[in-house]
Amino acid sequence: MRYIGNKTKLLHFIEKVINKHKIKGEIFADLFAGTGSVGDYFKNKYNIISNDFMYYSYVFNRAKLLNSDVPKFENFNSKYHTCIFNWLNEKKYEQNKHFFIYNNYTPIGNRMFFTENNGLKIDGIRISIEELYRDLVINENEYFFLLASLLESITKVSNTSGTYEAFFKFWESRATKEFNIEPLEFHKVQTKFSNIIYNEDSNSIIRKIKGDILYIDPPYSVTQYASAYHVLETVARYDFPDIKGVGGKRDKSKYISLYSRKQFALEQFEDLFRQSEFKHILISYSNQSIVPLEELVELAKLFSIDNIVHVENVNYKEYQNHRSSNKRNGDTLKEVIIYFKKEIDFTKSPLNYSGSKDTLLPNIIKEMPKHIGTFVDVMGGAFNVGANVVTTDKIVYNEINDKVFGIVEWLLLNDKKDIVSSIENTISKFKLTKRGKKEYLLLRDYYNNEKPEALLLYILHMYGFQNMIRFNNSQKFNTPIGVAGYSDDIKNRILNFKTKTNINNIVLKNGCYTDIKWEDYPLDTVFYFDPPYFITSAAYNDGKRGMKGWNGDSEIELLSILTKLDKLNYKFILSNVLHHRDKTNHMLIEWIQEHNFKIVNAGTSGWRYAKNEVLIKNFEI
Numbered sequence: 053m054r055y056i057g058n059k060t061k062l063l064h065f066i067e068k069v070i071n072k073h074k075i076k077g078e079i080f081a082d083l084f085a086g087t088g089s090v091g092d093y094f095k096n097k098y099n100i101i102s103n104d105f106m107y108y109s110y111v112f113n114r115a116k117l118l119n120s121d122v123p124k125f126e127n128f129n130s131k132y133h134t135c136i137f138n139w140l141n142e143k144k145y146e147q148n149k150h151f152f153i154y155n156n157y158t159p160i161g162n163r164m165f166f167t168e169n170n171g172l173k174i175d176g177i178r179i180s181i182e183e184l185y186r187d188l189v190i191n192e193n194e195y196f197f198l199l200a201s202l203l204e205s206i207t208k209v210s211n212t213s214g215t216y217e218a219f220f221k222f223w224e225s226r227a228t229k230e231f232n233i234e235p236l237e238f239h240k241v242q243t244k245f246s247n248i249i250y251n252e253d254s255n256s257i258i259r260k261i262k263g264d265i266l267y268i269d270p271p272y273s274v275t276q277y278a279s280a281y282h283v284l285e286t287v288a289r290y291d292f293p294d295i296k297g298v299g300g301k302r303d304k305s306k307y308i309s310l311y312s313r314k315q316f317a318l319e320q321f322e323d324l325f326r327q328s329e330f331k332h333i334l335i336s337y338s339n340q341s342i343v344p345l346e347e348l349v350e351l352a353k354l355f356s357i358d359n360i361v362h363v364e365n366v367n368y369k370e371y372q373n374h375r376s377s378n379k380r381n382g383d384t385l386k387e388v389i390i391y392f393k394k395e396i397d398f399t400k401s402p403l404n405y406s407g408s409k410d411t412l413l414p415n416i417i418k419e420m421p422k423h424i425g426t427f428v429d430v431m432g433g434a435f436n437v438g439a440n441v442v443t444t445d446k447i448v449y450n451e452i453n454d455k456v457f458g459i460v461e462w463l464l465l466n467d468k469k470d471i472v473s474s475i476e477n478t479i480s481k482f483k484l485t486k487r488g489k490k491e492y493l494l495l496r497d498y499y500n501n502e503k504p505e506a507l508l509l510y511i512l513h514m515y516g517f518q519n520m521i522r523f524n525n526s527q528k529f530n531t532p533i534g535v536a537g538y539s540d541d542i543k544n545r546i547l548n549f550k551t552k553t554n555i556n557n558i559v560l561k562n563g564c565y566t567d568i569k570w571e572d573y574p575l576d577t578v579f580y581f582d583p584p585y586f587i588t589s590a591a592y593n594d595g596k597r598g599m600k601g602w603n604g605d606s607e608i609e610l611l612s613i614l615t616k617l618d619k620l621n622y623k624f625i626l627s628n629v630l631h632h633r634d635k636t637n638h639m640l641i642e643w644i645q646e647h648n649f650k651i652v653n654a655g656t657s658g659w660r661y662a663k664n665e666v667l668i669k670n671f672e673i
Contacts, residue, residue, distance in 0.1 A: 059086075059269060059336065062387060063093045065366045066267070066334070069389045073362065075332045077264020083254045083324075084269045088113040088238075096243045098265070103250040103257050105307065106277055108203055108288040110251035114193075115200035116238040117247040123194045131189060136198070141232045145176025152292055153178075156300050157283060163300055164219045165283060170209050170231035177202055177233055178290055201236040203284050215280035218299055255323050255673075259418045262329035262396075270311040270321075272341040278307035317343045318351065323422035323673075325355040326442055328394060335390040349390060354442050354553075356392035364389045395552070401434035402545040403459055403510070404519035407657075409582060409627065410436045412665060415654045416580075417441070419667050421623055425576030427553075430565045431583055435460050438580070439551045445574075446557040450565060455509060455521060457562040462506035464555065468547045474507055475546075479538055484515055486537040492516075493533070500528045514538055566609065575621060582627040583610055587635040588663065604639075611643050618647065618670045626668040627654065644668055 059066070069075075080098035082091045086109055091100040095117055102113040125136045132139055149155065151172065157163050158171035166174065181202065185195040211220050211227035220227075250257050254270075271277065278285065282301045286293060293302035310316035321343065325333070335352075339345050345363075353359040365388050398413045409416060416437060425445045429438030432449040433456065441447060451457040463471065482495045492515050499508040509529065513521050515538075516531035524530045551558055561568075565581075573579075584602035617624050630637055630651075644651060650672065654665040 060089045062336070062366065063089065065364075066090065066336075066389060067094075069334065069364050069391060070265070072364070073332075073391060075265060075391075077332065079263025080265045080267065081261060081263050081330065082267050082269070083258070084271075085109055085113050085249075086269070088116040090267060090269070091247070092116040092239050095239065095245060095247060096241045097245075099245045099263075100247040101250070101261055101263060102247065103252060103254060105251065105253050105309070106281065106285060107251055108281060108284040110249060111196055111203060111288050112200050112236075113249045114196040115236050117249060118193060119197060119238070120242050121240045122235050123197050125190060125194055127191070128184065128189050128194075136190075137201075137233055137235060140177045140180055140198075143176065143180065145172050147172060148175070151175035152290065153283075153287065156295060161300065163298070164211050164221065164223070164227075165216065165300075166209065166211065166231075167223070167228060170227075173231045174202070174206060174287065178287060182290070197236060198233075199288060202233050203287060204236055205231065205233045206284065206287060210283070215275075216283040216299065217275075217280055255320060255327070255422070258324055258327045264330060265332045265334065266328055266330035267334050267336070268324065269336040270317075271309050272338050274312050274314075274342065276304060276307075276309060276312050278302075278304035278309070312342065314342050318347060319423045321348060321351055322424075322444065325352065325394070326420065326424075327418065328355075329396050331393060331396055333392055333394055337388055337390055339386045339388070345388065351444075352390060352392050354444065355394050357395050361390060361392040364391065398436075398440050399549060399552070400545055401436045401439065401460075402463055402542060402549050403434040403456070404513065405434035405456065405521065407582065407584070408434045408436050409657070410434075411657055412627075412655045413437065413440055415652075416625070416627075416667065419625065419652050419669060419673070421578060421671055421673060423576055424578050425574055426578070428568070428573065428577060428579045430568065430579055430581045432457075432460070433582060435464075437582065439549075442552045443557070445576075446559055447551060447553045448559045448561060450561040450563065450568065452562075452564050453521075454562050455523070457560070458506040459510050459513075461560050462510070463546065463549055464551070464558070464560070468549065471507075471546055472543055475511060475538065478507065478511055484511070484537065486515070487533065487535060488515075489533045496529060511538075514542060566613070570613075570617060570622065571620065573622070577622060579617060579622060579624045580627075581610070581614070581624065585629050585632070585637075585663075586640070587632050587637050588629065607639060611640070614670075615643075615647065618649075623671045624669070627665060628668060629663050629665055632663055640668075 078099055079101060080094055081101040083103050085091055085102040085104040088102065091102045091113060094100060100117055102117055104110060104113065128136050147154070153166065153174045154168065154171040155161050157165040158168045160168055181195065181198045184190045190198065209227055209229055209231045211224050212218070279301055282304070286302060295302050310320050337345060337348060349361050349363060352361045365386055400410045401408065413436065417440065424441065424443045426448065427438060427441045427443050428448040428450065429435065430450055432438055432451045435449050438447050438449050449460065451460065483491045484495065485491065495508065496512055499512060509521070512529060512531070513519050514536065515534060517534040519534070519536065520531045522531045586602065586607045614624055614626060628640060630641055650669045652667040652669065654667045656662050657665050
């Protein structure tokens with residue numbers, strides 16, 4: 053069928069790119085599936101996840117991806133002893149004032165999308181399909197196959213240039229042919245794979261799926277598919293929508309694609325790349341798209357491994373309609389495949405620090421806004437969160453504890469192999485072993501009295517009780533010996549510790565969060581707060597060990613600052629707990645309700661005293 057952006061002629065090229073880059077995997081997601089040509093082509097090679105936010109597209113993809121051949125229609129054949137397509141085509145349909153297509157999209161409704169006879173037959177067949185399903189004469193799979201067949205057949209008698217933005221003022225020869233429903237055209241292949249079909253917004257569904265290969269074929273132009281194919285959407289839903297204008301278009305406001313709006317498109321891509329849990333990402337795009345190709349490639353580099361992005365070119369015949377742009381400076385349309393590998397694993401900080409969010413990272417990242425210019429990890433701790441956020445500008449790591457700050461700074465800014473070598477040499481020098489108390493205390497004394505540097509404190513924390521970094525009121529490290537120590541896991545975490553945002557765009561600050569000059573940051577800044585929790589206890593917030601504690605006044609101060617940020621139109625995310633064991637943070641709950649902030653379940657953290665953590669946000673995605 054004629055369809056904007058149909059990739060039928062590019063299928064071999066897509067496969068060529070996959071083979072060229074030796075892309076392997078079992079799960080292939082087609083995120084903007086359209087009429088399902090890509091998923092249909094690859095369904096014998098991968099498990100397909102298909103999605104499109106238009107319902108008619110969902111119908112096409114269900115029919116193509118959940119069938120290896122035309123359905124048998126056994127119940128229908130048993131009852132009527134004839135081919136269901138012949139039965140629907142030969143059935144007599146009488147005029148009805150409730151027939152939506154006949155009364156609105158034929159000359160009866162002062163529109164010329166279909167002849168009166170064809171409009172009548174389209175309505176009649178559509179309603180007959182619904183009745184057959186209601187009466188259990190056809191099953192759900194057969195229902196969607198018939199519906200997809202109807203939609204495809206409609207395009208063969210439509211009095212248009214291909215879309216339903218407008219109709220011809222004369223009858224094109226194809227439109228005068230008698231309408232007949234014919235079986236849907238698709239690949240009839242037996243496959244061992246299973247497929248899933250969704251009908252959701254792409255930037256919403258990307259937060260719920262994961263796999264190996266993500267294929268993105270977004271809208272390239274200002275044309276809205278909800279407008280271009282409104283008749284197919286209405287036939288698929290048959291929901292009697294309010295329509296208006298010469299074209300009889302349904303209200304498209306709830307089906308608007310932000311990829312077709314210049315001021316939002318790049319932000320949509322940023323969000324899609326950030327939320328994708330697919331190692332291989334392929335994007336069909338062109339040099340005439342809303343977001344310039346060069347800009348999209350630069351954005352992709354932020355999320356790609358080693359900033360490597362491949363652009364594969366192919367010449368492609370352009371589809372034109374009445375809204376096609378003539379402002380191309382003579383450039384021929386070039387269809388491309390942008391390909392890059394994304395690092396989908398999270399980097400775990402080598403610093404084992406109380407309250408770290410490494411286990412909650414997937415849920416935290418899913419709640420990020422679509423665009424992040426600057427990300428401020430306000431109470432950075434081990435830097436698990438900020439290190440795993442990609443921004444278009446910079447990351448700011450702030451930490452009040454100068455000892456913790458020193459370790460993170462040391463781990464980030466020094467050569468990782470040199471760090472490992474220094475650690476192993478020191479362990480060997482002091483003859484440290486698990487539970488080796490005497491040797492541990494010698495190192496602890498050396499750190500406290502001779503050389504208080506990050507290297508030694510980091511080693512002490514590895515061998516110390518529960519990896520605590522605890523000091524007495526005299527600022528002497530006093531954590532007793534524990535049962536753990538240096539391991540291959542820690543070594544690998546050190547070697548692999550890096551920020552997802554380029555290290556040159558990381559700002560490290562050691563100070564109290566209350567000293568941050570909030571208004572100095574641009575409005576596309578996201579502030580992430582992970583404070584000591586008011587209703588839990590930890591060594592760093594009891595106020596008894598030479599460090600600033602966390603009490604009721606501290607909690608009020610924090611809530612006041614967050615309220616201020618909200619009024620200044622900044623976005624913030626707050627990690628916290630509302631309930632823990634027999635305690636409830638009533639003050640926090642009342643504050644959330646007063647300001648109508650959003651609460652999201654972040655998961656469970658901790659092993660001895662597990663906490664149900666939440667994220668409190670002042671924005672919607």
